[in-house]
Amino acid sequence: xxxxxxxxxxxxxxxxxxxxxxIDKLKRIVRQDTSSWIMEIRESKSCPLNKINHFGMLPEFxxxxxxxxxxxxxxxxxxxxxx
Numbered sequence: 069x070x071x072x073x074x075x076x077x078x079x080x081x082x083x084x085x086x087x088x089x090x091i092d093k094l095k096r097i098v099r100q101d102t103s104s105w106i107m108e109i110r111e112s113k114s115c116p117l118n119k120i121n122h123f124g125m126l127p128e129f130x131x132x133x134x135x136x137x138x139x140x141x142x143x144x145x146x147x148x149x150x151x
Contacts, residue, residue, distance in 0.1 A: 076151060077148060080151075084141055084144050084148070087141040087144070091137050102127050102130060103126060104124070107121075
């Protein structure tokens with residue numbers, strides 16, 4: 069293993085660990101009925117929160133995010149396995 073592949077593998081593992089935490093958090097959330105939850109967004113931490121009417125679509129939104137995280141994790145795992 070070269071220094072380059074070692075560094076690359078460390079970067080990938082760090083990103084996988086971050087994704088694992090996000091995936092676990094999202095899985096816990098999507099197990100609940102989020103259709104009536106309040107959705108708030110803001111441009112940055114210093115900006116005020118804005119409530120968004122998601123018309124009961126928050127569960128689908130969260131599931132889409134979860135699916136993207138899982139796909140990214142799978143891609144990174146494949147890349148790691150090929151190193």
